[in-house]
Amino acid sequence: MAGSKNNCKQPYSFVLADGAAPFEVLGTVELAIKFSNSITHINGHIARNLCTDMIIGMDYINKYNLNINVKKQIVSIDYKNHIYIMLIDKHFKSIKIPVSSSKPLFIPPNSFRTTQVSIPVSSICSSFFPQFHLPHNKFISVIDKHLKFQNYCCNVVFSNISSYPQSLRQGVCVGYLVCNPMFQYSRVFTSSPHKSFGAVSYSDAIPARYGLKVDDAANDDSYIASKAFLQNRNEVRSSQKDIGCNTIQAVSPVIVEHINMLV
Structure with missing residues (x-):
């Protein structure tokens, strides 16, 4: 994640979508967030005394049609007419x-x-x-x-x-x-981008006709194989090119190694 910051001359208040969580805003920042192998962009507020590193609001969710499938433990976004998928990594330690x-x-x-x-x-x-x-x-x-x-x-x-x-x-x-880093260990998987069919078709489960299959592999790695069908006017072409991607690590392995040496 990267970004450029703009400080406000006069701080102002900002309320989340629930209408009950006010924050004192010190400025704005243009964020570049890596999701799968794609870079997404969003404008964010810099808040004083935030309870976490970052809160993803409805503006990002709506812009990229972000979907969390709790049953399959995956997160997906709709970006440039393709669906990109990442796994929710539950295996982390303090x-x-x-x-x-x-x-x-x-x-x-x-x-x-x-x-x-x-x-x-x-x-x-x-x-x-x-x-x-x-x-x-x-x-x-x-x-x-x-x-x-x-x-x-x-x-x-x-x-x-x-x-x-x-x-x-x-x-x-x-x-x-x-x-407690959310993504301390990486899970490597491959996926092909899908053509987007909108939020309604993709809101709850992944239809079988999209050719998406989730399997468990050795060494706790997870692999997602899929087929993407892209229509270009009168002809339909099949895309078989796989994209390798990793979940984002919150803490650098070098820093973790140095910390473990000090403990």
């Missing part, structure tokens, strides 16, 4: 990002102190799970439960519940951020 103290800390008895912690990811906002007991010190605990990191750093509040001064060394792991 990623634990270690949070370490950036500098030594001294905490007086029965008091609180704020200090800086760091992670190997440039920016993220996620739930924080502290160590049950910090190494070599069971009297220090972290107050914050949700942390927002910018430029690899964030300020957190530590408490000392004992009657004696306590200290924390630099580089000590004080806990973990836990994130």
Whole structure:
């Protein structure tokens, strides 16, 4: 996904289609979203304090006739008179990002102190799970439960519940951020573009006459084989060219490898 951003001189409010979810909009962005082997485009709003990375609204759904088939666990769009399909990947696991103290800390008895912690990811906002007991010190605990990191750093509040001064060394792991990427593992499949027959014909299930078949293959890879029939005035030509595509990875494998080495 890529895009160019335009900031607003004056922020304004934006309400979703449900009429009950207002957001403060800071600007707009032109997004290029990769779906299967095609690049789709949409204009989006930049919202303050959004609960997730991105919300796909009705404008994108209507523009590309996006359809979610829960029974078959596939998502499809209508783009340039063709239907493109991707699988919903359910097999993913949480990623634990270690949070370490950036500098030594001294905490007086029965008091609180704020200090800086760091992670190997440039920016993220996620739930924080502290160590049950910090190494070599069971009297220090972290107050914050949700942390927002910018430029690899964030300020957190530590408490000392004992009657004696306590200290924390630099580089000590004080806990973990836990994130759940939607598409951590790729499923590779092939599909041929179909000619679009509109939302009504394609809204619930995939008709058998389209020649679409979903099978399970070895190594949990999924393959979709299909035939596309394109009509060009008086003649009908069959297209057999397969298109290989992957589900989009939310986290780079290199970053995941580095995180796992730190845990």
